[in-house]
Amino acid sequence: MAKGFYISKNMGLAGLLIGAVAVVIIIALAAVYDKEKTKNQNKPVDGVAMLTTASPTTSSTLSTPKDPWEHYRLPDSLSPVSYNITLWPRLVVNASTGLYIFTGQSAVVFQCKKDTDLIVIHCNKLNLTLLNGHHARLTGLDGATAPTVKTSWLQVKTEYLVIQLNGKLTAGKSYRLSTDFQGELADDLKGFYRSEYTEDGGKKVVATSQMQATFARKAFPCFDEPAMKAVFHITLIHQRGTVALSNGRDVETVNSTIDGTEVTMTRFEPTKRMSTYLLAFIVSDFDHITGSIENNNVRIWARRKAIAEGHGNYALNVTGPMLKFFQRYYNASYPLSKSDQIALPDFNAGAMENWGLITYRETALLYDPAISSVGNKERVLTVVAHELAHMWFGNLVTLRWWNDLWLNEGFASYVEYLGADYAEPTWNIKEQTILNDVHKVFAVDALASSHPLSRKEEEVNQPDEISEMFNTISYSKGAAVLRMLSEFLTEPVFARGLSSYLNEFAFNNTVYSDLWDHLQKVRMSLPHTVHDIMNRWILQMGFPVVTIDTATGHITQKHFLLDPDSVVDRPSPYNYTWLVPIKWMKGGVERDPAWWVLANLNVSGYYRVNYDMDNWERLLNQLTTDHTVIPLINRAQIVDDAFNLARAKVINTTLALRTTRYLSQERDYIPWESALRNLNYYILMFDRGQAYGVLQVGSHYNMIYHSFTVAKDLSSYNQINAISFACRMGVERCRVLTSDWFREWMLNPDHNPIHPNLKTTVYCNAIAAGGVAEWDFAWQMFKNATVATEAAKLRSSLACTKVPWLLNRYLDYSLDPAKIRKQDCTSTINYIAGNVVGMPLAWDFIRARYGGGSFSFSNLINGVTRRFSTEFELKQLKQFKEDNARVGFGSGTLALEQAIERTTANIKWVAENQEHVMKWLANECT
Template sequence: MGKVYYVSKNVGLGLLVLAASALATIIALSIAYDKERAKNRDKPEDGVTDNSSMPTPPTTSFTPKEPWDYYRLPDSLVPVSYNVTLWPRLQPSADNMYIFTGSSVMLFRCVKETDLIIIHSNKLNLTTFNGHLAKLSALGEATAPAIQKSWLVGKTEYLVLQLRSRLSLGVSYVLYIEFLGNLADDLQGFYRSEYIEDGVKKVVATSQMQATYARKTFPCFDEPAMKAIFNVKMIHGRDTVALSNGRAIDTEDTVIDGVNVRVTTFEATKKMSTYLLAFIVSDFSYIQSTQNDLLVRIWARRKAIDDKQGDYALNVTGPILQFYEQYYNATYPLSKSDQIALPDFDAGAMENWGLVTYRETALLFDPIMSSNGNKERVTTIIAHELAHMWFGNLVTMQWWNDLWLNEGFASYVEYLGADYAEPTWNIKDQIVLYDVHKVFAVDALASSHPLSRREEEVNEPAQISEMFNTISYSKGAAVLRMLSEFLTEPVFAKGLSSYLNTFAFGNTVYTDLWNHLQQAVDSTPDMHIPHTVHDIMNRWTLQMGFPVVTIDTRTGSVTQKHFLLDPDSVVDRPSQFNYIWFVPIKWMKTGVEQQQYWLLQKTDTHGSMRVSGGDWVLANTNMSGYFRVNYDPDNWDRLLSLLNTNHQAVSLINRAQIIDDAFNLARAKIISTTLALRTTKYLSKERDYIPWESALRNLNYYILMFDRTEVYGALQTYLKKQIQPLFEHFQMITANWTKVPTGHTDQYNQINAIGIACSMGVEGCRVLIQSWYRQWMRNPHHNPIHPNLKNTVYCSAIAFGGVEEWDFAWKMFKNTTLASEASRLRAAMACTKAPWLLNRYLEYTLDPTKIRKQDATSTIQYVARNVVGMPLAWNFVRARWDYLFQQYGRGSFSFSNLVNGITNRFSTEFELQELKKFKQDHLNVGFGSATLALEQAMEKTTANIKWVTENKAHVLKWFTEEST
């Protein structure tokens, strides 16, 4: 159990007096609004804002010297609790500005003598008291030093108080601050979201504190290890409801400055990090249920709730929470669980403790209009966020360099939670597609990074945002899944339970998790692993990348090597383990499971893997390990022969693995490209989704590399030949497209069958698509297209059509009240082949009244996916980089995807030079959270150029021969 802070009677009285004064001071702040607003406009974003005659430093090259020059807080003060009062104005002022006012009473303890108080504050106007930006008092018999100077530091986002004497060790102090902020539409901190309901514009005040935005809402110790208790009070209109992390315990209607308001007081939170705070004021409605005395509510726009779009989320939340309580062997630590769908939200969802925020597409499911994929998205994202209630919220990483502890874990157990809620989906298999294969592509680059980075590599807010990437989420999930597999799930869960209960309400580093998993191993009879959990897992978390394991079935030789997509790339990041891993290998011989084998060195010999005759070896069964597998040519031939004669003798996960491994081994020049292509020959007999999806993702690389060359025609002809039997299979089992396949993944594969068949020219597909879309255009109130097929049908029909089809989609997009339907249409409009329509659409992303800010960067990516749209999107981004960077580059988690998405097709020397010039031209602006993505884009483009040069002729020849 973590430390608990008890508040003495004196402390309580002190806080009460200061809290009581908060309402009065907020009145004063609102009266002074005009004066403050002018200051807000003039306030520089960098350097020092002079509030107490503090000289502004020169703007030359900056070397940190003073404590406030560093991005990490000093370790001299520890927060205990905050009393925060906020009053967001949901009506604009005369000049159309939205503001919020507030006050904070912060109780902290001095653990090292110091004459400085440094806390985070960013883009807030602070009220002065006797010329200073805060009031300081001491508790008990102690006396607080006088404030000598106070100032704001823009670069490191600090409020600094220079004291006339030192704070005393062990003494608790109270800091009182009043502030005014801009309730902007920037999706960060305390911000506003707008939507239209029944023709009326409505405004929501909502929040996103992760990772470094609590400081935009109120001055605080804004680091994950600086946990405290938060007492929250919200002032809001009487026609609205206020929500925060805790339950509302009191509401009072009153009048402040002539305005009728309601004051809602919330129960004190548990001890928690600032990034998990949430504050919302809206006129949303909700549905609720009670699970074992726990209040569970789903909040959304009134129409969405009335249309029963929250019902599915409510139905699965209870079972998922119940599963985690059993899995963690720890009860849900709070008194309620609110989940809310927001019209404007940058991330997919955010695990605020007790008040989880979501994009509408991640929480709402319409029983009539939403697809199977929408339902799965809602289930898995709820499962991900609720996993955090324990892993991340109850126990939190010490610093952002270990973000993978939070996100990798939630990305793994979301499959377990979702599987419990929907056991017929077999969703646990899909981690191979959605996480393992996905992160392999990034972690095979020389510019990758370890799961756990050094603290000094992650300091600035942009560096922190950059950690929210595929490595932290998907590699974290993959290696934890591997760990769970070789420890077994019961031992893994036992270690987790011990870890969570030991460090509840505290912070940890990754070694704490290894310690508790090792204790679980040690206390389990007959549990044997070749090294400690520390020694095994440090090799997977402290060095980047992963191995390719090569098995020679002629000799039994087993070797490992750091897998690099471009074997000529230079790895300049040193590894204390010399890029050698402890590799757990589950394997089978001619269909019979064998005892797990550990490869503990670079080269070994395992006699059992030597085979002859028709026997074959298949390693990494069910993709339980985070590595690729290569074989000698004879074993490759036997595996491919097995696929062609009896593919179901190989599990569907391993069929997907064989394809994915082969294609990537070929890109790394380890096997031939033609061997990789041969893995697709059996696909005309394949009916399962996971292998088909694996094949299509890998063939998509060939499409990206060759859809502007003569190779594309031969590729189309071959893929048409392979997809046609699948198209006809679904046509038959759906009675000519009038029924829905019963299986969860069969519904996904039907989408693949139609989408690929149409793009490859299978007879009848184009007519089918266009007839459905035309029917809808003739009768907009009756859409004949099944929700599962809408993405594919909308995109194909708009690609085949012209301005009439596009304008109809735009009209439907503007009129729909269902977020998932709007999302489908938004993606589909990027499929048009008309350049002028694509350019017009790109311009729409600059206008939030047309494309919401949360959707701007993904819309540009959709255009870039289109072979016609790619150069248009690239020109657009280069021309408007300054604007895009200012809007999204400093903190948006999705910003790096913009660079990745636009450069996916880059495969010529000219495009590489353009990329390098783009980097050079914008060094003065910067790349923020896309910095690493830009480096990776240049690395991938270099590799693409070499691959295309070396393989184009072979690929054209192979597709031509196999198409006949």
Template sequence: MAKGFFISKAVGIAGIFVGIAALSTIIALSVVYSQERSKNNQVSPTDGGGGETTTKPTPTPSNEPWDQYRLPKTLVPDHYNVTLWPRLKPDPTTQLYIFKGVSSVEFECVEDTDLILIHSNKLNYTTLENGKFAKLSAVNSASVPSIRSSWLQTETQYLVLQLDGKLVKGQRYQLYTEFTGELADDLGGFYRSVYTENGVQKVLATTQMQPTDARKAFPCFDEPALKAYFFITLIHEQGTVALSNGRETGTTTVSLDGQTVLKTEFERTEKMSTYLLAFIVSDYDHISSTIDKVNIRIFARKPAIAAGQGDYALNITGPILKFFENYYNSTYPLPKSDQIAIPDFNAGAMENWGLITYRETALLYDEEFSSNSNKERIATIIAHELAHMWFGNLVTLRWWNDLWLNEGFASYVEYLGADKAEPSWNVKDLIVLGDVHRVFAVDALTSSHPLSSKEEDIQKPAQISELFDAISYSKGASVLRMLSDFLTEDVFTKGLQSYLQQFAFGNTVYTDLWKHLQMAVDTSAVDLPSSVNDIMNTWVLQMGFPVVTIDTSTGLVSQKHFLLDPDAEVTTPSEFNYEWIVPIKWMKTGAVQNPKWLSAKSATISEMVTGGSDWLLANLDVVGYYRVNYDDSNWSKLLNALNTNHNVIPVINRAQLVDDAFNLARAKIIPTVQALETTLYLKNERDYMPWESALNNLDFFFLMFDRSEVYGPMQDYLRSQVTPLFQHYKTITSNWSEVPKGHMDQYNQVNAISLACNTGLKECQDLVQGWFKQWMDTDINPIHANLRSTVYCNAIAAGGATEWNFAWEKFKNATIAIEADKLRAALACTKQPWLLNRYLEYTVDPDQIRKQDGTSTIIYIAQNVVGQSLAWDFVRARWNYIFTQYGGGSFSFSNLINGVTKRFSTEFELQQLRQFKEDNAEVGFGSGTLAVDQSIERTQANMKWIEENKANVLKWFTDATKVTA
């Protein structure tokens, strides 16, 4: 407990209920909250005499401190005492769920000031005996000014306290408040999650603070640099369990407000940021183990724990924790590692320090229902969150403009942690498909953005939420992987370890990491063309990436900013003039060569001249964040190598050649038919990564042509190419009765069935429909978990209302979240418009589809060619409702807008999209703001591409089908 005066826990707990009772009753509070929710009014400043408040419209921005989104640099918190009492039953009159709280925060004044600003959002305050919303006291005997006026500034989310004198630099003070909040179902701050267990509806209280929602739970200095210690106490019903970041020190039975309840107190946290706080009340069960005195616990619904669904997570958490301790050369800094599965959770998981929250599908594994991809997702997400325990939690970026380093780093090393847990999977290779190729598609648009933003450009909560995108996560991961590779892993980890050691429990900016990596380079044999800072700034401070073109007849190597639409105008200036310092790993006819650097727009590298039948392949293992193009002769040699003996090219680079070729074609750098020629060899390919790369790129062709005459010949060609793969898996699985042994083989079996059925291979369609009918007839599911997603989808697409309604009932009654997710996606595959329209209506009814799943379900429907226009019409008609009810700060809006517009390729659709932007300018798009512009740009590019390529593509597929027939 910190030195100085503050409200003791016993006094604080008593005070909360005495003070809040003075407001009148819970019902009165609920009514106030109901009114506040409907009006969202702002409380105006009070005069110096009483606690009366009035409301007024939100003012226009001014230079007043309370109209700025960043806190003034006058006060620094030291520690908080927070007691919260969530009510897990609704008020009988208003039906609102609420929580009550009391908080005291001790802070130091670092600059004289007569103003206290502390973040607060959607909290209703008790007027204290001084007639104001808070009570201020000095930690020692020093005098303390009175609060002259107090009010809530809703636009900038502050509790504002004007003083009649100045707080003195170097002096410590304490601020005490009592408040009520709504335990809403909005998935942010302190919220409720609802689920059904054995026919009984249950409610739990949980949190999601990142990035700016701790202020919805209690008044706090809600910026990542303002780290503090936290003493948390939770009041909760008997029969429930309370959890928080710290280890529980004891639970006692107390009588409060006429009720007998439990009071759980927790150890003081380490010094940490507000966004990493968590507190949860539930009737969950758990399993546990101990590794090196760290208590590891997995919490979930009681039936899930009883069924062993937490066992896999428990078994891999210890090894992954130990891996990161070694990787960081730093002992795990907490005595426990709790992980808990939440039924309603917007993100995949959240790295709260010591109490990590997950979607159920990201933590719980069931042998019968979970596919190998589900298992991999659990391993990588656990590794991602555990990586944050050091990188992000122990050392935290100073402000959200550097979010990319936090999330990009975890997105990179999650593959290393998962590889430690499952070394036979070769999961580290999958970063190429999962992150590098994924983010190329976004970063090749003129509406992309650099990894690092200026701090002053990221102010509002909505601007912060926009940063949680593929650029921050996947590009961040990709460039850090490239950095680790050219530094070597030993040098990279050495710099990382000294960085973590120096800044433990503190805050940094991204260049601090570069300094420590440079220190490691300076004591190593690594030879760089420039400093780490200079090299990495070319990748961090400008958007996009280069295409490196190699002319093997002259050795000329050049670079150019790669844009999917080469005619698009780049209006964002770059101090580097879109020039990068590029590391090039390469091979010549299968022999690995010494790496090279390209530090200018172009350079001649004589070693890259080839002759005769020799071929050159650059960006070995796709460790560089760039695409590669070659002269026509080298392309021909590479295609010949694929068609004659594809195994001479590493499997990752086979996937790269396909992906680069298709995207170079979209950018008009090579002909589209040349890209299609990279698929000719696939009839002989059995590895997963090249097939997955091809299917990811051919998905664009499906989107562009599944409403045109190209579709038939394309189906015929792909059916002929996939049939040997389908037969291969039929053979090695003994007519589909066994599971392929390898992790990647299991993935490719899914590809084989999915593409074969989608392209009309009758044997495949009969197979999946037979399995599904057997399930309907016997109520015993014969379909292996790996195959369920694709089998369900294809069977529902081939069927009608009977199949759909059967799957819907199975979805509604599913007790395994992973199985429910598979069914929810498959229900969008029906070809019946009336079923799809009904399903769309369900997406905005939380009784049918959970709020966390609403936007992804709409996207699933939009991926169906029959559902595309239905989903777009639905989103346009309901945008105001969706945006309001599903939270303007939701991370899923960019996915929603991109998802429902991916197929857009006509002038009519472009005009609709522009009209949508104009019609909803006042409502806003939140985290989807940038996605609207990206969708417009993508639609324009699609239109041009179809106009220029349709005839050639139709001819190529027609001719290729004749050859392969």
């Protein structure tokens, strides 16, 4: 391996291009490769460059409220040690209130860190029973004398129970605070809530929970911050015949009678020291299947019918291997005595990594090989891997505050591919991270309204601000930069540093820089510290485009913005320069006219690459001549880089379109998916105007359809893409084929002839080509569906109809929980907005009903405005922002700003490129 070295910003490569054996060294970061790195035929060469760096800037101190209970962060005077919690959810409606309720008792033992006469503890939407005239009872422990309660109240805005004492608590002493309370077991998918489903003709109710990020306080009074770890002693009282689950193993189950009601009491082993957001309580009549790993039970729970039909088998089969993989990868044993995973009919997130009791949507855990597609199977695999990765990273060691959520979620989003690849080694699933994370987040991080991975703690305080952190930047950019870090350190070195980090901070909290410290301890010889390298990627937003001129050897980097005219007003401590790791390969020799340079080998770095025009031409020639010489992932990246560089006016649009010419020879999914996603942008911009007719030129897209469906060596994903894209572009053969299949099903509803992998495509296109009869049939099949993945396919496809009144009716259905589950409301509206006919209907629907910020609003505004590309739509967006400024947009505030920015960029792009695109396509298709 070549050693690393520095090159300056303006230093040329000309000297390196001269000689018998010359190489091209691009801007780089990692220097000396560890001996553990495997050699290959096209050796990547690594060098180092440090570009101009600005001095870090300081920000002014934010003003803070006066009284402790007006702050959204807890005072540092108290620290919880343990909780003793008993909860009793009622699975029938309360006769006096007409509500589903739960009752509970909680006793939290805490240590006083600083003398104080004030107790501030989180409590939200709980009715507290008065104890001796107050909301809680305080007891001193180990000889400590507890002051009496002076007054207590609920601070609704900041979600606190505030207790003012007549005397002071003493630093170093321990106390116990006891509360009795009642709460609603609502269907709001937050805290301790209820889920309902129908089985064997009857309605059944599940009491379940979702505590992340700030909802544990809705289940019991608690110090609801991730750094406030404690041990939890949990007891659940539940209806006879049901089963209770929590984070630990059940250690005692006894039948009892309370106030004339026959119940079962289940007590669980004390948890490890853990954060409140990882707690889980569930009462249901679910069944399970069991496996084991090193004497620990592994169980998959779900509705009894789903378990009986084997829908949990695949998840169970891959859980064992993945747990073994992560134990080896982390060099740390699984920290708990059991691993439960449960599929819930109603669950807002995809899954939640509750320690020892992971909760999932049914579509993310259950797989029916007779009905579900290969995509459904892959989703189960990757989501299970993601959640199991958290059992160590996030749960055993937890970030101190939500401003560093990116490290928790970004890490799991990266290593999920490692765990999934171990369980299914023939799938080559690690390549999917380029499509699912890197390309996905590039689109968001190229906006001037993006934000750094890590924010300052004072910028993330309120629940809405915390919710806003659960976004593509945290998950996908976090995964991309950590993958980059692992690549240049090499995976064995990265894993050793990770193991050191986990073992030192087990059962405690950290900040992101603690991981850098441990990676630094086990690093190879690097020209910069891990801190110097990585802080540039996480403390400033965005990413660079690296421009390489192979004729002169000049190399530059620049902050990449999708709209180059946009104004970046967020200050950067590094003046938007990065230390950029580059692996490269070359084709031919320097005197060969076909000689070319390809940077960012296997897209190991988080940046885009631009070349001089001659090198672009040589790369395009290589793709046309023998595309297999260029690595698979880089073929996808060449296409994606070119299209986005063109959108940013770095290269011309014609050059980007030319990257698709070779695709008639391409048989791999990832490059095709990259191309289709970029062409989809053109469709979104043009499908309401005259340019769309050119896009639909039959001969060009018939060629695509034919090349996919005739070839015998294509993956099922490619077949799905081919049929879907051909139908979308109006290929008559496709419309007839999908309509015939769907009609055959309509004639015999008990026998669905459509292959599981093609169901979404066939359903959608048949409904789009049909009318009321097709829609009503699909709606009936949706209502009858007992497998969640089948219901999900039908639900998305119902939005494909071109009949406006059906779409308006479907929008109304989305707000009726009896028709569309609350967890599916947002995605249903977005499906309708994805339909060119449905988009204005969905936009009007949202504006007419908007009443305040919500967790789902960011997803709604992103989905509904994807097509916006006119001055009128921009005006509407700005007016919507102005009209609702008083109400606010909660966690969707940033999403609204990004929608305005994207719309502005779309307007410019259409004006500048529509004619060029039409002309090129017309020439290509004749």
